[in-house]
Amino acid sequence: MAEPSASLSDSETVDRRAFLKRFAVAAGGAMIESLPGRSRARAGAAEEAFQLRALEPDPKRGGTLRYGVASSPAHFDIHQSGTVANIGAQGPMYDNLIRRDPRDGQTIIPDLAYRWDIAADGKGYTFHLRSGVKFHDGADFTAEDVKATFSRIIWPPTGIVIPRRPLFSAVSEIRVLGPHKIEFRLKEPRPRGFMFSAFASGWNVIVRKKTLEENDYNLRQTPNYPGTGPFRHVSRKKDEVWLMERNPHYWNTPLPYLDRLAVYNFAPFSPELGAALLGGKLDYARIVDTATLRRAQEQPGMTGATYYQSVVDAVWVNTRHKPFGDPRVRRAMHLALDRHALIDVVKEAAPYLLGGFVYPFSEWATPRNEMIQRLGYQQDPKPAVEEARRLMAAAGYAAGLRNVDFVVREGTSWKLWAVAIQAMLKEALDIETKLRTVQISAFFEETQGGNFDLSIGAIVSTLIDPSDYFNAWYGEDGPQNYSKWHDPAFQRLVAQIDRELDERRRRALVRQGETILEQDPPFLPVAWEQLSDAWYTYVKGQQPRHIFGIYDVARWDVAWLDK
Amino acid sequence: MLKYLLRRLIFGLPTLVGISIVIFVVMRVLPGDPLVAMFGAEGFQRLNPGDRARIMSDLGLSDPLPVQYVHWMKDIASGSFGRSFFRGDRVSELVLHRGPLSAEIGLLSVLISWLVGLPVGITGAVRPNSLADNVVRSVSVLFLAIPGFWLGMLIVLASLFWFHYKAPLVVVQLWEDPWTNFQLAIGPATVLGLGQGAYIARMTRSCLLEVIGEDYVRTARAKGVAERLVVVRHALPNALLPVITVSGILMGFVLGGSVAVEQAFGVPGLGTALVTAIVERDIVVVQNLVLLYGVIFMLVNVLVDLSYALLDPRIHHE
Numbered sequence: 042m043a044e045p046s047a048s049l050s051d052s053e054t055v056d057r058r059a060f061l062k063r064f065a066v067a068a069g070g071a072m073i074e075s076l077p078g079r080s081r082a083r084a085g086a087a088e089e090a091f092q093l094r095a096l097e098p099d100p101k102r103g104g105t106l107r108y109g110v111a112s113s114p115a116h117f118d119i120h121q122s123g124t125v126a127n128i129g130a131q132g133p134m135y136d137n138l139i140r141r142d143p144r145d146g147q148t149i150i151p152d153l154a155y156r157w158d159i160a161a162d163g164k165g166y167t168f169h170l171r172s173g174v175k176f177h178d179g180a181d182f183t184a185e186d187v188k189a190t191f192s193r194i195i196w197p198p199t200g201i202v203i204p205r206r207p208l209f210s211a212v213s214e215i216r217v218l219g220p221h222k223i224e225f226r227l228k229e230p231r232p233r234g235f236m237f238s239a240f241a242s243g244w245n246v247i248v249r250k251k252t253l254e255e256n257d258y259n260l261r262q263t264p265n266y267p268g269t270g271p272f273r274h275v276s277r278k279k280d281e282v283w284l285m286e287r288n289p290h291y292w293n294t295p296l297p298y299l300d301r302l303a304v305y306n307f308a309p310f311s312p313e314l315g316a317a318l319l320g321g322k323l324d325y326a327r328i329v330d331t332a333t334l335r336r337a338q339e340q341p342g343m344t345g346a347t348y349y350q351s352v353v354d355a356v357w358v359n360t361r362h363k364p365f366g367d368p369r370v371r372r373a374m375h376l377a378l379d380r381h382a383l384i385d386v387v388k389e390a391a392p393y394l395l396g397g398f399v400y401p402f403s404e405w406a407t408p409r410n411e412m413i414q415r416l417g418y419q420q421d422p423k424p425a426v427e428e429a430r431r432l433m434a435a436a437g438y439a440a441g442l443r444n445v446d447f448v449v450r451e452g453t454s455w456k457l458w459a460v461a462i463q464a465m466l467k468e469a470l471d472i473e474t475k476l477r478t479v480q481i482s483a484f485f486e487e488t489q490g491g492n493f494d495l496s497i498g499a500i501v502s503t504l505i506d507p508s509d510y511f512n513a514w515y516g517e518d519g520p521q522n523y524s525k526w527h528d529p530a531f532q533r534l535v536a537q538i539d540r541e542l543d544e545r546r547r548r549a550l551v552r553q554g555e556t557i558l559e560q561d562p563p564f565l566p567v568a569w570e571q572l573s574d575a576w577y578t579y580v581k582g583q584q585p586r587h588i589f590g591i592y593d594v595a596r597w598d599v600a601w602l603d604k
Numbered sequence: 605m606l607k608y609l610l611r612r613l614i615f616g617l618p619t620l621v622g623i624s625i626v627i628f629v630v631m632r633v634l635p636g637d638p639l640v641a642m643f644g645a646e647g648f649q650r651l652n653p654g655d656r657a658r659i660m661s662d663l664g665l666s667d668p669l670p671v672q673y674v675h676w677m678k679d680i681a682s683g684s685f686g687r688s689f690f691r692g693d694r695v696s697e698l699v700l701h702r703g704p705l706s707a708e709i710g711l712l713s714v715l716i717s718w719l720v721g722l723p724v725g726i727t728g729a730v731r732p733n734s735l736a737d738n739v740v741r742s743v744s745v746l747f748l749a750i751p752g753f754w755l756g757m758l759i760v761l762a763s764l765f766w767f768h769y770k771a772p773l774v775v776v777q778l779w780e781d782p783w784t785n786f787q788l789a790i791g792p793a794t795v796l797g798l799g800q801g802a803y804i805a806r807m808t809r810s811c812l813l814e815v816i817g818e819d820y821v822r823t824a825r826a827k828g829v830a831e832r833l834v835v836v837r838h839a840l841p842n843a844l845l846p847v848i849t850v851s852g853i854l855m856g857f858v859l860g861g862s863v864a865v866e867q868a869f870g871v872p873g874l875g876t877a878l879v880t881a882i883v884e885r886d887i888v889v890v891q892n893l894v895l896l897y898g899v900i901f902m903l904v905n906v907l908v909d910l911s912y913a914l915l916d917p918r919i920h921h922e
Contacts, residue, residue, distance in 0.1 A: 115641045115690035115884060123644030200658045204647045261642075262692035278701075279693055280880060281774040281872050305773050313870035316760055320770025482636035482885045485648055520649035 091151050092293050095582045095599045096144045104602040105301040106580065109314050110327040113280045113306040116261035119246055120194055123204050123501065125591055128243055129327065130283045130304045132595030133297075134177070135246030135268035138168055138187060139237065143599050146348075146588030149241045153182065153269065163230030163542065166240075170221040174292045176249050177267040177274070184223040188215045189250035191225070198258045205503055207512060208239035232542055235506045242503050243593035246270075271297035271598040280306050291598075298582070298601035309572075310391065310453070318575055324602070325576040325583065327591065331389055337575035345575035347392050349402050351505065351590035352570040353514075354393070354454065356462060357488060357496045357523040358562075365494065365524075368561040369436040375562045376429035377469035378462060379422040384568050386461050387454045393568035398515075398558040401569050403505045405551045415559075426469045433470050441471025448477050450484040450498035458567055459497050488523040496523060499570065505589050507551050511535045515563045526563035579604040605913070612909065616902045623898040624891070628673055631887045638663070638689050641884035663689050665887070676891065685892040690884060695892045698877055705775055706866070706873035708789045709796065710858050714851060716797025717804050724801070725808025725847075729816060730835060732809075741809075744802035752861045756795045756868030775872050792865045792873075799861065800854045807850045811843035818842075841915055848915070852908030859897045 094100075112130035119127050119135070140152040154168035174182040193201065195209040214226040227236075239245075252266045260266055265274040271293070272285035283304040287297055305323060307314035315333030318326040319340075326333070329345065337345040358365045358374065365371060384393045395418060399406040412418050416425040433439055445466075449459040459476050466472040474495060479487060488496045500521045502510035512535060513519045517527045534554050541547040574585045582600040639659060640648045651659075660666050664675060679686040685695035724744060728737040763769040771791060776784040815821065816839050824834045866875035874893060881889035912919045 113880070115644075117691065121643060121647060123647045126644075200655055200662075202643055202647050202651050202655055204644075204650050206650075264691070278774055279691070279698070280877065312757070312760075316764050316770050316870065317773055320764050320768060322770050322773050480636055480883070482638065482640045482883075485640050486635060486637050489649065 091155055093142075093150070093296060093599060095298065095601060096584070097581055097601075100298050100582065100599075100601040101603060102295070102298050102601070103300050104604070105303055106299050106597065106600060106602060107303045107305065107322065107324045108327070108597070109305045109307045109317055109323040109325070111306065111309055112283055112304045117264050117266070118260035119244060120190075120203050120205070120248075121201060121261060122244070125309070125328070126306075128592050128595050130306075132243060132246075132270075133272040133285055133302055133304075133597050134270040134274060135248070136174075136270050137241060137243070137245055137247065139241045140596075141241055141243070141588075141593040143594045143596060144582075144584055146584060146594050149237050153187070153247055159233065163233070164227040166225040166227070166236060167218065168223050168225075170223065171292055172221050174269050175290055176269055177288065178249075180249060180251065180267070182247070182249075182269050183220050184217045186247055186250045187223050188217050189253050190245070190247050191215055193253060193258055194245060201259055205239070205242060205244050208235075208242070208503060208509060211236075229540065230542060231539065232506075232508070232544070232547060234544070235504070235508050238504045238506055241593065243595055244503065271596060272299075272302050275301075282306065293598065296598040298599070299597065302597055315575075325574065325580050327574050327585075328572050329575045331391060331573070334573040334575050342578055343575065344578050345573055346586045347571050347573045348585050348588050349394075349400075349590070350570040350572045351400075351503070351592070352499050352501045353396070354458070354499045354567045354570060355497070356565040356567060357493070357498075358565065359491055359494050359496075360524050360526050361491055362494050364436065364438060364442070367436050369432040370438060371562045371565070372560060373429040373432040373436070373470060374466060374472070375559075375565045376417045376425040376432070377465055377472075378417065378565055378567065379465060380418060380566075380568065381420055382422075382465075383458055383461055386457050387568075390453045390457070392571040392573065393454075394571055396569040397555065397566050398562075399507065399551065399555050400505050405505075405507050405548060407552070407555060417559075429469055438470075441473065443473050445472055445474040446477060446492075446494040447474040448479060448484065448487050448493040448496040450496075451478055451480050455497050455499075462497070462567075491525065497567070501590075503592070507554070508535075508539045511538065511551075511554065515558065522563065524563050526561075528557060528561055528563075531557045531561075605910070609906065609910070612906045616906070619902060620895065620898055624676075624895050625673075627891045627894040628676065629669075631885075631890055632665075632669065632672075636885045638665075638885040638887065641886070642690055676888075680892075680895075686888045688881075688889050689886050695889055698889065699874065699893075699896065702775060702872060702874045702877055704777055705785070705788060705871070706862060706875060708778065708785070709793045709862060709866070709871070709873060710855070712789055712793035713796035713800060713858055714855070716793060717800035717851070717854070720798060720801035721804025722808055722847075724805035726812060726835065726840070728805070728809040729812035730831075732813060737809075740805065744805045747798045747802035748806075750799075751864075752795045752799050753864035753868040755798075756792065756865045759791055759795065760869060771869060771871070773870070773872075788871055791869045792862065792871055795865050795868075796858050796861050800851070800858065803850055803854055804847060807847050808843065811846050812839055815839045815843045844915060845912060848908055848911055852905050855904040856901050859901060 110129035111124070111126045114122060114124065114126040114130065116122070117131070119131055122128070137152045138154045139149055142148040142150045153170055153174060155171050156169040158167045159165065170184055170187065176182060191209070192215055194203050194205060195212050197203045197206060211227045211229060211231045212225050213228045216224045216226065218224055246268065248260070249267055252260070256263045264277065269292070271288050271291050273288045275284040275286050277283045285302040285304070287300050291297065305317065307317065309328035310330045312330070314326050315329055317323045318329065318333065319336060334345040334347070337343040358371050360366045380395050384395060387393060394401050395412070396406065397412065397418065401409065401412070413420065416428055419425060447459060447463065449455050456478060463474045463476060466474060484498055487493055488498070500514060502513060514521045515526065515531065516522060516535065517532055531554060534550055534557070538547055538550045538554065541550060572591060576583070579602055580600065581603050588594050639651060639656060643651060657666065664672060676686065683696060685699070687694055724740045728740055731737055771787050772784050776788065778785045821834060821839050824838045862873065863875035863878055866873045867879055878890065878893045881893065
């Protein structure tokens with residue numbers, strides 16, 4: 042594991058190439074040196090002394106950071122959640138076993154585990170835990186807490202739903218080897234980068250065994266359960282503000298630098314969030330609209346940044362409805378979308394990236410310069426449309442389709458896109474769609490129930506690693522496989538990708554999978570999300586430029602105020 | 605008077621029962637699943653049918669509809685109004701925390717509507733078809749036409765970009781910090797008040813014009829009473845009855861309008877809570893707030909009826 046890099050400056054920007062380079066370094070950091078008998082991560086050698094510091098040389102202590110983010114969770118159980126409303130507000134109160142470095146958003150660094158060993162057969166991950174760490178209620182942190190936490194994540198009791206559970210499907214046993222030593226046994230080896238990314242996911246915060254037992258392993262309605270994190274709960278006004286104060290006993294001295302954290306609840310992209318920031322009521326705003334970002338970047342004393350998010354926006358095609366079971370029809374529709382135009386349509390609402398079926402900014406994806414040569418991704422859509430018409434004719438639908446039910450998830454981008462896609466399908470393939478806009482709570486009912494022909498919305502993954510989302514999005518039983526798509530060759534390939542330990546061969550398998558997805562699309566990719574934050578320049582220590590998604594770096598422990 | 609009051613309240617009960625049944629049924633018939641908000645999109649998609657059924661049962665949504673309705677009525681009778689599906693917050697606590705701010709906005713908006721509407725209406729009636737009358741009539745039509753939430757957004761943007769001002773972000777009660785509280789309430793109250801003021805102005809003008817032509821007004825003028833006193837003492841009290849009635853009806857618009865206007869100003873009142881609850885499909889919160897709005901609307905109309913007796917001695921409530 043690599044030691045944290047200390048070479049990033051506040052003004053530095055990151056492009057796709059830089060991100061890939063850094064992510065590759067991070068992934069490489071997650072790779073383990075091969076030693077005889079047992080192998081050990083490089084950062085593991087840093088021993089218990091490893092402690093995080095701010096990137097800047099002379100951080101100041103004190104002050105209250107006023108942070109605006111969606112922070113009115115529907116419940117309080119971080120493990121059971123999938124929304125920023127939980128991790129955005131509660132993240133600062135908890136620690137992980139290992140984590141992504143908040144200074145670059147990518148390198149995996151020690152957290153409550155200061156060292157780890159991996160068995161030579163790749164089936165045992167042993168973590169050495171810090172001693173002397175205390176929960177906010179004064180209780181000691183031990184390996185039993187880690188076991189209780191991960192046991193619930195991996196084998197949740199009835200009625201408990203934990204979205205990150207599949208990441209640990211290979212874990213067969215968790216063994217406590219001592220008060221501060223724990224081992225995860227795997228049924229079969231998994232790529233180490235994947236396993237480390239899973240452990241470091243921001244969602245997998247460590248909670249106390251006693252807390253879980255006292256609440257029957259369900260924390261949905263348990264506010265303020267103790268963590269070991271840099272901030273501790275002070276008060277919460279529902280839907281308004283969550284106040285936290287510095288944990289004076291935090292193990293990672295001198296963190297945190299802030300005395301208090303006030304987390305205000307604002308909907309993402311909302312004008313209220315932008316107004317609160319520009320009106321000086323907030324110091325830092327997460328997920329601002331494009332207009333606010335632009336204004337912040339123009340205004341002296343303010344700045345902003347755009348970063349990658351773990352979400353794809355797509356149109357699902359119900360393969361159980363005729364004629365959408367025919368791959369030619371789906372590929373034709375895939376080719377009929379002018380993606381450059383679609384990204385342009387919503388650019389005032391939110392920034393998006395061109396991409397196919399693999400995170401376009403990841404090392405796994407086809408490079409952009411190759412991608413834009415490919416049908417369906419070219420600047421000039423004419424060749425793709427010609428091919429699309431040929432495919433429709435070959436499938437017997439040269440005259441197009443009528444009365445196609447197109448479900449649209451309520452939301453600015455999706456509504457704009459639905460109209461544009463409706464026009465593109467009509468013009469290119471004479472497919473006539475009927476738009477049906479529904480609220481989010483009805484959207485999933487409709488899509489999961491298969492009550493649609495086409496359906497536009499977005500899905501999220503936890504990891505950038507294809508083993509996570511290839512199963513969830515494209516797997517036969519994948520929870521987000523709304524199209525009910527199934528390709529036996531692809532399923533076999535995914536099983537191989539999950540088990541392949543050689544990174545180069547694994548990457549080649551992913552490319553093979555991408556080829557299958559292009560020819561037999563499980564959905565029609567529209568664009569890949571990016572998000573923007575804006576803040577006053579006196580807020581230091583936060584580096585949103587380099588992060589993948591907003592869920593892994595949400596603790597504010599290295600943030601400080603230069604005023 | 606007391607008998608009349610009791611009778612009105614008893615007659616109002618079937619209305620409230622009707623409202624409760626309508627909102628109860630509507631919230632259960634409309635498509636949408638509260639578990640989406642509860643687990644987020646990713647978690648919801650991983651719920652198996654067994655888990656889903658169990659959680660719906662825990663929430664009390666698996667019982668037959670009449671049983672659910674009886675449970676709700678029991679919650680109301682106990683004064684707790686039940687608990688939110690999410691986080692388990694009591695609805696009564698939500699109402700107690702946010703209700704005062706929304707009530708302030710409503711009352712302040714009525715006050716503003718009268719402060720603006722009455723002088724404008726009187727001016728128009730005293731000098732009909734004059735320049736001043738035409739100007740104020742045009743302005744009142746403008747405020748009738750402008751949607752409150754849009755005007756609210758304009759005010760928020762104007763104060764932000766011209767004065768770098770944004771109202772406070774959290775609820776501060778009047779007794780905690782009157783100035784901060786005033787900053788929260790004044791924006792939505794002004795927008796709602798101006799909208800109502802336009803109605804008040806038009807109603808005042810037309811009623812006053814009618815009354816000014818009456819014999820007793822001519823008699824007062826013939827006796828040499830000053831014109832100002834003729835209008836204020838003799839004509840206006842008689843012209844006000846319909847205006848008060850309109851004000852009572854407008855209260856309903858204030859309650860409805862406050863939902864959008866609170867959102868536009870980002871004021872965390874009951875209106876904002878209602879919008880959040882609708883988006884989250886938090887049935888318990890929605891049905892209780894809608895019923896609460898129904899109760900308020902009914903009480904306001906009873907008060908309006910009672911005020912008639914104070915303004916017109918000929919009216920007795922027996």
